[in-house]
Amino acid sequence: MTSSAPNNLKSKLARANRRKQFLAASLVAPLAVFLLVAFFFPLGKMLFLSVENTDVQRHMPQTSEAITTWDGQGIPDETVYAALVDDLRIGSENRTIALAATSLNHEIAGFRSLVMSAARRSDDLTPPFQQSLIDHNAKWGEHETWVGFQRAAAPYTLRYLLASVDLKRDVDGEIQKVPESRRVYISYLKRTLWICFVVTALCLALGFPMSYLIANASPRARSILFILVLLPFWTSLLVRTTAWVILLQSTGIVNSMLMWVGLTDGPIQLIFNRFGVYVSMVHILLPFMILPIYSVMRSIPKNHLHASASLGARPFATFRYVYLPRALPGVTAGCMLVSVLALGFYITPALVGGAGDQMLSFLIAEFTIRTANWHMAAALALLLLLTIIVVFSITSRLIRPSRGNRS
Amino acid sequence: MALPSHATASQRISYVLVRIVAGFGFVFLIAPILAIIPISFSSGSFLSYPLPGFSLKWYEAVLTPYPWLSSLRNSLIIGSATMVIATILGTMAAVGLQNLRFKYKALLTALLVSPLAVPVVVSGVALYFFFASVGLLGTFAGMILAHTVLATPFVVITVSVTLQGFDPTLVQAALSLGANRFEAFRSVTLPIIMPGVVSGAIFAFITSFDEIVVALFIAAPSQFTLPRQLFAGVRDKLDPSIVAVAVLLLVVSTLLILVLELLRWRTERLTSQKR
Numbered sequence: 001m002t003s004s005a006p007n008n009l010k011s012k013l014a015r016a017n018r019r020k021q022f023l024a025a026s027l028v029a030p031l032a033v034f035l036l037v038a039f040f041f042p043l044g045k046m047l048f049l050s051v052e053n054t055d056v057q058r059h060m061p062q063t064s065e066a067i068t069t070w071d072g073q074g075i076p077d078e079t080v081y082a083a084l085v086d087d088l089r090i091g092s093e094n095r096t097i098a099l100a101a102t103s104l105n106h107e108i109a110g111f112r113s114l115v116m117s118a119a120r121r122s123d124d125l126t127p128p129f130q131q132s133l134i135d136h137n138a139k140w141g142e143h144e145t146w147v148g149f150q151r152a153a154a155p156y157t158l159r160y161l162l163a164s165v166d167l168k169r170d171v172d173g174e175i176q177k178v179p180e181s182r183r184v185y186i187s188y189l190k191r192t193l194w195i196c197f198v199v200t201a202l203c204l205a206l207g208f209p210m211s212y213l214i215a216n217a218s219p220r221a222r223s224i225l226f227i228l229v230l231l232p233f234w235t236s237l238l239v240r241t242t243a244w245v246i247l248l249q250s251t252g253i254v255n256s257m258l259m260w261v262g263l264t265d266g267p268i269q270l271i272f273n274r275f276g277v278y279v280s281m282v283h284i285l286l287p288f289m290i291l292p293i294y295s296v297m298r299s300i301p302k303n304h305l306h307a308s309a310s311l312g313a314r315p316f317a318t319f320r321y322v323y324l325p326r327a328l329p330g331v332t333a334g335c336m337l338v339s340v341l342a343l344g345f346y347i348t349p350a351l352v353g354g355a356g357d358q359m360l361s362f363l364i365a366e367f368t369i370r371t372a373n374w375h376m377a378a379a380l381a382l383l384l385l386l387t388i389i390v391v392f393s394i395t396s397r398l399i400r401p402s403r404g405n406r407s
Numbered sequence: 408m409a410l411p412s413h414a415t416a417s418q419r420i421s422y423v424l425v426r427i428v429a430g431f432g433f434v435f436l437i438a439p440i441l442a443i444i445p446i447s448f449s450s451g452s453f454l455s456y457p458l459p460g461f462s463l464k465w466y467e468a469v470l471t472p473y474p475w476l477s478s479l480r481n482s483l484i485i486g487s488a489t490m491v492i493a494t495i496l497g498t499m500a501a502v503g504l505q506n507l508r509f510k511y512k513a514l515l516t517a518l519l520v521s522p523l524a525v526p527v528v529v530s531g532v533a534l535y536f537f538f539a540s541v542g543l544l545g546t547f548a549g550m551i552l553a554h555t556v557l558a559t560p561f562v563v564i565t566v567s568v569t570l571q572g573f574d575p576t577l578v579q580a581a582l583s584l585g586a587n588r589f590e591a592f593r594s595v596t597l598p599i600i601m602p603g604v605v606s607g608a609i610f611a612f613i614t615s616f617d618e619i620v621v622a623l624f625i626a627a628p629s630q631f632t633l634p635r636q637l638f639a640g641v642r643d644k645l646d647p648s649i650v651a652v653a654v655l656l657l658v659v660s661t662l663l664i665l666v667l668e669l670l671r672w673r674t675e676r677l678t679s680q681k682r
Contacts, residue, residue, distance in 0.1 A: 014553045023588065027503025031496040031519060031559060039522055039556045042537035043530070206432040228437045234664045235440060236617035238634045242641050246446065246454045246650060252441055256455050275480040286436060315418045344526025347619055351418045351641055355629045361528040368624070383527045388526070401632060 047385075049378035050164075053157040055103035056149075059096045060087040067146070076146055081129040088115070088122035106159060107146035114139055144171045160379035165189065185363065189383065192359040195274075195349075196342040196391065199281045200289075203338050204331065205373035206282070207289035211330070214290070215297035241348045244280040245271065247351065276352035284348060289334040296330025336395045343388050360384045373406035375398060438655065447651040454647065465647040475652060478636040485547065486615040488550035489554040493611040496555070497562025498604050499622060502596070504563075505570045516567075527620040530557065535624040545627030553625060554615040560616060562607030569674070571602025602670045609663050616659065 033079040057064045062083035070076040091097030095352055097119045106110035114137060120123075125132045134141035151157070151169070154214040160166055167175050177183070215224045232240065247253050248271040300323065307319040346361035360380060367377035446454055450462035469475045504516055511589070522530060534553045535544070543549035562580065579589035599603070619634040626635055633656065642647040 021508060024503045024506035025509075027499045028507060028515070028519075029503075031500035031563070032515070034496060035519065035522070035556065035559075038534075038537075038552050039530070040518075041532040043525070046529075046533040046536050049536070206428065206435070209425040209429040210432040212425060220535065225433065228433050230664060231661065232436050232440055234613075234660045235657055236613075236660060238617065238619050238637055238641075239656050239660075240440065242637065242649065242653045243443045245641055245645065246443050247439055249454065249645075253454065253455050253456055283435065283439065286432070315415065315421070340524070344528060346526075346528045347638070351638075361526060364528050364532055367622070368535060372538060377532055381532055384526060384529060388524075 017154060034274055044380050046374075049374050049380050050160050051156045051158065051381050052375070053103075053152070053155060053159070056100050056153045057155060059091055059100035060084075060153070063087045063149070067150050067153050069151060070146065072147065072150070074273075075141060075143060077129075077227045078128055078130050080146075081133055081140075082127070084118075084133070085122055085125050087130045088119045092122060104149065106151045107152040108145070110139075111145075111148065111152075114145075122147040125198070147171055147173075160375045161382065163376065164364050164379040164383045166312075185380065188358070188360050188363050189387065191357075192343060192384075192387070193391075195277065195281070195345075195357075195359060196339050198278060199285060199342045200335055200339045202278065203286050203289040204281045204335060205336060207286055207293060208327075208331070210286075211290050211293035215300075229287050229290050232283065237284055238347060240284055241280055241351050244276065244283065244352055248276050248279070271352055272354040272357075274353070274357050279347050279351050280352050283344060283347060285338045288337045288341060292333035292337065293327065293330035296333075297327055299327045332396065336392060339391050339395055340388055343384065350366075444654055444657075447647055447654045449647050452646050454645065454650065465651040468648045469651045469655070474631065474636050475633075476568055478631045478633050481547075481630055482634075483617055485550045485554060485630070488547075488551045489558050489615040490608050490612040492551070492564050493558040494604060494608040497559045497607055497611070498566050498600075500559075501566035501570060502592070504567065504599075505573075510646055516563075519563055522556050523560045527557070527618075531621045531624040534621065534662050538625055544599050544625055545630065549625050549629055550622065550630050550632075553621045554618055557618065557621065558611035558614040561610035562604075565607035565610060565654050566600060566603045570604075573599055602674045606667055610644045613660060613663055617656070621664045650656040 063080065065078040066083040067076065071081060087100075088097060091100060097115065101112045101115040101119075118133065118136060118140070121136055125136065139145050148171070151159075151173075159168070162175065162291075163178075164185050166178050168178050170176055193216060210225075210229075214222055214229070217225060235348040249255070250267040250269065250271075252270075254270060258264045258268065259266075270279075297337075304322055304326070305318055307314070308322040313321070317403055343359075344361055346365060349359050350362060351358050360383065362381045364377050364384065367373045367380065420452065420579035422501060445456075445458060447465055448461055448463065449458045450464065452460065453459075500519060504519075507515075509515065531553075534556070538544045538549045538553075543552065544662075577595050577599070578591050581595045582588070586594070616632075618632070619638055622630075622632050622635040623638065626632065631639075633652065637649065637652050637656070639653070
């Protein structure tokens with residue numbers, strides 16, 4: 001009895017704890033399951049599209065099956081050619097061959113017309129099919145054609161991921177840059193990074209003194225200045241972008257003010273160019289820089305600065321060695337927030353930018369809605385996510401206060 | 408923060424410089440928003456000053472059944488449904504997370520708020536593909552689901568923050584007085600964390616009410632929300648009625664901030680009284 005009572009209590013406690021844990025887990029579960037189904041699954045499935053490659057397999061199943069046994073030397077044997085003719089006949093009957101041909105064309109330019117013309121003549125071809133196909137078009141006898149086909153028929157491909165950074169594989173499987181005239185996507189990546197950098201730098205240049213002013217203002221002035229930051233912060237991105245469209249138009253307020261002051265005779269182009277993008281993006285992201293810097297600056301004790309000054313440090317030295325290191329975590333947080341948000345911008349550049357000011361998000365949207373190339377959209381989405389991760393880890397390291405340096 | 412009389416020249420220069428740059432920054436932040444408001448009351452159709460006269464005709468033009476009132480109705484339907492679902496899911500999860508002892512709790516929390524870190528275009532495209540395969544494109548259910556994904560993290564965060572100041576012994580007291588867990592939650596925990604729940608609900612509503620990217624991907628014209636209609640307006644025909652809509656949206660978000668600030672003020676007062 002004496003020994004069982006505490007044990008009994010212990011097991012009761014353990015049971016109560018288990019019940020509490022079970023309850024807690026079942027409270028978290030609905031959201032976890034919801035996000036799993038409605039966010040992580042769609043996201044994963046979409047990103048998977050960037051390497052998925054089923055068009056050729058689905059629409060030319062026999063050839064795709066037969067080509068897997070080809071050793072990659074010379075050209076395949078008759079069984080592959082026979083399978084090809086079968087696929088071409090079935091495909092042109094079902095009208096699905098064009099889908100496979102388009103996908104093959106991604107791998108090797110000119111493949112589409114090669115397949116389509118063979119499909120049209122597929123009923124005239126007679127065994128041995130190897131010879132009659134080569135007679136129809138000598139390309140069917142070339143090693144490169146079949147290397148390309150084998151790659152296009154594989155279930156996974158790096159084609160879209162490589163294309164998203166303007167790379168491709170040549171016949172020997174070596175990765176190389178696409179010809180200069182066809183490089184498109186890398187310029188979007190560079191532009192996205194550049195716009196992100198400029199916007200972050202401008203936000204820091206404006207946001208740091210603004211936060212300083214708020215942090216050191218009297219309580220009354222502080223709450224007024226705070227409202228000036230919070231009101232735009234809470235206004236929808238679209239409304240603020242709309243405001244800039246209205247302000248920056250050639251007949252807009254900014255232009256008429258410039259003309260009234262006499263700075264210019266005619267309207268200046270302020271919108272649908274990079275200037276408009278920078279101005280409106282800085283306007284939208286500035287509060288994200290101010291809020292973290294301000295909250296850190298508020299916590300810097302004034303007597304540290306007085307101590308530094310009374311020890312003979314000049315104002316600049318006090319700022320450089322006492323104030324700045326203490327404010328740096330806020331600066332880092334602000335830069336991280338602004339740069340990560342800036343990388344994903346879509347609506348603002350789409351409304352106030354020109355054709356040469358669009359960012360990666362724009363390409364993703366275009367490939368999704370307009371050209372319906374979902375594989376490319378997925379590859380670029382993955383590129384954007386990776387870019388964000390890289391930029392995030394760089395900014396978090398770059399301006400981390402280096403401890404021990406000054407102690 | 409006036410300068411002391413013994414300030415050096417360089418101190419004076421930097422003092423003035425900081426004020427000039429910061430002053431420019433504050434004007435830059437607020438002026439564009441204030442500048443467009445009068446245009447919505449213009450009697451002309453130009454989007455610039457000086458205004459030819461005062462009129463409410465653009466607001467009259469906006470308060471017509473199609474397209475603005477119908478898109479307002481869509482926004483309200485989608486926004487309130489999102490708010491209800493997100494608040495329930497998010498509050499439950501936040502309370503659960505508070506009590507959960509789990510090795511990977513930090514990771515779990517990060518995953519539950521991760522929709523905030525993914526660019527909306529990427530989430531939008533993912534949902535577009537997913538909804539296309541399950542037939543939810545161009546439906547109210549699809550819009551509500553998508554907005555709930557984006558809005559719930561805000562509820563999880565606001566409620567979690569409120570729970571950090573919550574004393575768990577109060578629940579134990581309620582339990583020892585004979586309440587069951589649900590009663591204890593309803594009559595002790597919930598009233599105390601209510602400001603956090605309401606803030607979360609407001610955040611969730613604003614997220615949906617202001618959302619445009621997902622709407623661009625998955626809303627058909629019959630689900631066009633106010634921002635979606637505004638986007639089309641900015642692209643196609645820019646007249647003061649667009650400005651009037653923008654001003655109305657501005658008023659809605661300003662009112663909601665006031666509520667949020669009031670809640671924050673109330674919580675701060677209550678917690679400072681406790682100490």
